Amino acid sequence: xxxxxxxxxxxxxxxxxxxxxxxxxxxxxxxxxxxxxxxxxxxxxxxxxxxxxxxxxxxxxxxxxxxxxxxxxxxxxxxxxxxxxxxxxxxxxxxxxxxxxxxxxxxxxxxxxxxxxxxxxxxxxxxxxxxxxxxxxxxxxxxxxxxxxxxxxxxxxxxxxxxxxxxxxxxxxxxxxxxxxxxxxxxxxxxxxxxxxxxxxxxxxxxxxxx
Amino acid sequence: xxxxxxxxxxxxxxxxxxxxxxxxxxxxxxxxxxxxxxxxxxxxxxxxxxxxxxxxxxxxxxxxxxxxxxxxxxxxxxxxxxxxxxxxxxxxxxxxxxxxxxxxxxxxxxxxxxxxxxxxxxxxxxxxxxxxxxxxxxxxxxxxxxxxxx
Numbered sequence: 001x002x003x004x005x006x007x008x009x010x011x012x013x014x015x016x017x018x019x020x021x022x023x024x025x026x027x028x029x030x031x032x033x034x035x036x037x038x039x040x041x042x043x044x045x046x047x048x049x050x051x052x053x054x055x056x057x058x059x060x061x062x063x064x065x066x067x068x069x070x071x072x073x074x075x076x077x078x079x080x081x082x083x084x085x086x087x088x089x090x091x092x093x094x095x096x097x098x099x100x101x102x103x104x105x106x107x108x109x110x111x112x113x114x115x116x117x118x119x120x121x122x123x124x125x126x127x128x129x130x131x132x133x134x135x136x137x138x139x140x141x142x143x144x145x146x147x148x149x150x151x152x153x154x155x156x157x158x159x160x161x162x163x164x165x166x167x168x169x170x171x172x173x174x175x176x177x178x179x180x181x182x183x184x185x186x187x188x189x190x191x192x193x194x195x196x197x198x199x200x201x202x203x204x205x206x207x208x209x210x211x
Numbered sequence: 212x213x214x215x216x217x218x219x220x221x222x223x224x225x226x227x228x229x230x231x232x233x234x235x236x237x238x239x240x241x242x243x244x245x246x247x248x249x250x251x252x253x254x255x256x257x258x259x260x261x262x263x264x265x266x267x268x269x270x271x272x273x274x275x276x277x278x279x280x281x282x283x284x285x286x287x288x289x290x291x292x293x294x295x296x297x298x299x300x301x302x303x304x305x306x307x308x309x310x311x312x313x314x315x316x317x318x319x320x321x322x323x324x325x326x327x328x329x330x331x332x333x334x335x336x337x338x339x340x341x342x343x344x345x346x347x348x349x350x351x352x353x354x355x356x357x358x359x360x361x
Contacts, residue, residue: 031300034303037304041308045311045315052322052323053322087248087288087292088244091248092244094239095239095241095244199288203278203280203281204281208274208277210262211262211270211273
């Protein structure tokens with residue numbers, strides 16, 4: 001830190017100005033990425049608790065419908081494709097950002113938002129379909145755990161979409177100023193993190209639930 | 212990577228988020244994203260195919276195989292999309308991630324372990340329950356409440 005540097009003027013009695021400043025500082029240049037990462041890791045713990053709950057209750061059907069009867073894997077595969085595509089298009093937006101291309105960044109962010117919206121629409125359709133069949137969250141412990149876990153992920157995607165739209169407005173207004181690139185970096189981490197959680201959801205809830 | 216920036220960044224720049232042009236974000240490349248994307252498609256398509264075409268008959272084997280694919284794909288996302296390595300933020304990102312992984316593993320494995328033992332040991336009308344306990348229970352209610360499948 002700059003405070004540790006002793007200037008010759010300040011240290012009048014010193015024999016020689018002594019430098020305490022290290023060329024390679026042990027702490028990160030900007031703590032934002034690390035701080036946001038720690039938030040994501042704490043979010044990970046929420047999902048761990050929900051996954052554990054689903055693991056315990058996932059076979060308690062209360063004589064109701066089972067996962068094998070309810071889940072439509074084709075729908076889940078399309079949903080997974082939407083989320084995976086939105087991840088790579090966000091990557092393209094980050095590459096455009098590195099080239100300082102405001103229009104390109106906004107274009108790819110828009111495409112990412114559209115894929116995210118498709119994902120959310122399909123998930124809401126699935127929920128509506130399940131509740132319409134009488135397989136709502138009140139039906140059995142399995143369905144309560146299912147709706148809580150998948151719904152929490154969907155809620156995260158919803159807030160990610162709101163953040164995306166707000167950030168697009170900010171970039172459109174102010175361009176790729178340092179504050180906006182920092183926000184973009186955080187949203188990128190958030191978005192890719194949601195994709196990582198979805199890997200757990202489609203594997204442990206849908207694929208293993210159908211087995 | 213940000214290695215070339217750290218060498219000439221002065222002490223004042225290092226603490227100013229607005230003046231810093233890189234924000235500690237690792238430099239991403241097109242080939243990196245595409246590698247991650249192609250690997251993810253493969254690692255997603257195979258598990259879906261395994262389940263939808265009913266390739267593996269044994270349930271336990273299928274669960275292990277699906278779990279392995281999920282772990283590999285999560286690693287691919289971490290490396291290629293989240294740019295995880297030992298150098299970002301002086302290694303603190305990796306360290307906090309390892310801590311979270313250990314915590315999550317203990318939480319999930321521990322929960323399943325404890326709860327499934329509870330389920331087997333607290334089944335209602337268990338044959339090993341002594342006769343006086345069963346007589347003492349109120350008629351019509353099971354000795355131990357069981358929230359699972361009846």
